[in-house]
């Protein structure tokens with residue numbers, strides 16, 4: 001990937017590549033915290049639930065804007081939502097291709113867009129419930145709950161995907177979401 005900072009990091013031939021900038025990492029872990037807090041700790045009838053929800057909404061919007069302004073791996077154009085690319089990616093895995101995607105791989109990308117969209121639906125319906133027009137409207141409350149349940153399922157699959165991809169490629173993805181750098185093992189090409 002051009003314009004990316006790649007360093008050989010030792011005798012094992014592994015390369016260390018800077019991937020996630022501080023803003024991407026900050027937003028990821030604060031959104032995780034916000035979802036956890038609203039799912040487990042806040043009372044949905046009280047104001048803190050709304051404040052945390054607004055913070056999550058703000059961070060998702062900021063991340064989407066950063067997807068146009070940020071560095072290359074953070075750019076939405078580096079991981080377009082493409083079912084075709086996801087199918088090709090599964091085929092590559094089946095063939096045993098030794099390819100590591102610096103940004104999200106095409107399967108991960110579909111999940112990332114799904115999570116963002118789901119969070120936007122949760123926050124939009126949450127805000128709607130507080131308006132005169134939609135106060136007490138059943139489908140809005142149901143959609144808020146349904147989207148939340150869908151988010152929980154998505155997160156299980158998201159974490160499973162991360163764990164399986166870590167095992168397959170040997171790249172410590174969770175560590176990279178903390179430190180910002182991916183260490184690519186020798187013998188693997190970078191896409």
Ligand code: HEM
Pocket residue numbers: 024027028031032033035036063074103104105108112115116155158159162173174175177
């Ligand atoms: C509420 C829970 C979670 C949500 C909403 C969530 C959402 C997301 C989103 C939106 C991204 C894309 C990041 C970006 O491009 O800005 C992402 C990436 C990532 N998440 Fe999560 N996540 C959650 C929990 C977790 C947990 C518990 C882990 C660790 C086990 C994790 C590990 C990762 C990793 C490693 C990536 C980068 C994957 C890659 O290298 O392609 N996430 N997550």
Ligand code: HEM
Pocket residue numbers: 034035038039044045049050052053054056057122123124125126127128129130141144145148
């Ligand atoms: C990360 C974002 C959010 C999450 C994870 C979340 C999660 C939830 C959950 C799990 C419930 C309980 C559903 C049920 O079983 O009845 C709920 C209810 C509710 N949420 Fe949220 N929410 C979020 C954002 C928001 C926002 C931004 C608002 C408003 C500004 C909001 C307003 C409400 C209200 C008013 C209820 C009560 C619905 C009722 O039971 O009558 N939420 N939310």
